Amino acid sequence: MGDWQGTWKSTGGKEAPLVAQVIALGDGAYQANLLDEFDKRIPALVVLQGKEADGKVAFNGKAADGKLRGSEWTGAIEGEKFTGTFKGEPSGTFEMKKVVRLSPTLGAKPPEGAVVLFDGTCLDHWQTRDGKDSPWKLLPEEKAMEVRGGGVISRKKFGDCKLHLEFRTPFMPKARGQGRGNSGVYLQGRYEVQVLDSYGLSGESNECGGIYGCGKPIVNMCAPPMQWQTYDITFTAPRFDAEGKKIKNATITVIHNGVLVQDRTEVPNPTAAHWGGDPKEPGGLHLQDHGNPVQYRNIWIVETKGEM
Structure with a gap:
């Protein structure tokens, strides 16, 4: 394999x-x-x-x-x-x-001023949708956490930002399609960059590196299951005028394992299975539980405040 x-x-x-x-x-x-x-x-x-x-x-x-x-x-x-x-x-x-081809940004260290959401030591920065403590499993030897017991969202909320995150899909050889290593990274709890074991597939919007239902990755950069991967994401929140009318869509740029797969892709609406909230307001980083034991580690965010 x-x-x-x-x-x-x-x-x-x-x-x-x-x-x-x-x-x-x-x-x-x-x-x-x-x-x-x-x-x-x-x-x-x-x-x-x-x-x-x-x-x-x-x-x-x-x-x-x-x-x-x-x-x-x-x-x-x-x-x-x-x-x-x-x-x-x-x-x-x-x-x-x-x-074995590894991402050049594996293990990237947070710069000064970054908000560290997960460094492998605790789950304190994460909660369930109803505000309870995260039920995910802490894996101290891997400095990782594993999906279980429902999705989680960061306690802190964000607007424009740059996100670094590492993930590993499980080995599920008999599974197919959306049942094979499925999770998702939701900016503001609303806009999903898909996580999936889509190694060797065509690269669709519902596969790894895709913006769910909105944008196919430029190239399928999904690594084999059980190999750590990286997302380096630049997110610009939607803009609204004084009357609350949207004047600019959210945009997402994704570097997957060191390669550009989304280039300022416009996302006109929150994607499927989002966690709601007012799109004019900041939102937390939501990591989805889709029933598969996907793992995450080394998660940090730099707030950019319209500097991009």
């Missing part, structure tokens, strides 16, 4: 980069998306289906489109290597090695 990187070589001597996203599907089944490169919204060269047996995962598949259309691929993962052959026009071999 996870990321692989290497090359393919044709029998005619051509060599080109090749990467793979290998997704666990449960009961020993896997899918491998073979691509030209990571971190781009591009179609797969070929999608392979695999099955685990005798200490390895054997794959096969046929390229449906693109420059390798019609070629038939077979391969296997054994240990830290993913190797195989392909036949057609062209024919050749491929070899990749396991790689």
Whole structure:
């Protein structure tokens, strides 16, 4: 499972980069998306289906489109290597090695003046919707907290701000769609940046890095489950005139694992399952409980007060 990187070589001597996203599907089944490169919204060269047996995962598949259309691929993962052959026009071999690609902002320290909402030591800055203490599980060794017992919201409320947050989706290979590592980060309790194990998927507005129902991520930067990820979010609250009429929508910029996935995306209305409140007023940071044990850590906010 996870990321692989290497090359393919044709029998005619051509060599080109090749990467793979290998997704666990449960009961020993896997899918491998073979691509030209990571971190781009591009179609797969070929999608392979695999099955685990005798200490390895054997794959096969046929390229449906693109420059390798019609070629038939077979391969296997054994240990830290993913190797195989392909036949057609062209024919050749491929070899990749396991790689782990971490966000460059993992572990980012809060700057002077930041509001630290969670540093791994306590849940004091969080409450339930009705004002009770957070029921989430504290994980001291990970300096993290785990979703359980309902959503939570920060006691402090915010307007314009910059947010750093780290999260980890659970390993749920048999789950699909919105049932696979689902949570959400709601700015002001109203505007959701989705959290989901959508590793290797197309990148929709209801997947990781999406603004729910409003904006697809520029590229799907979701890491494999059980790997810590980062959101670095810039939020500008909606603006209203003296009569209370909205004159400017909220905007959200999202850097997911170091890559821009939302660029000042306008959010005209609070997104689905928001926690309400007057959009003219500041609101807390809400972390959603969608029934999956997603974990969070290293959460801090810099209040910008219209400085962006």
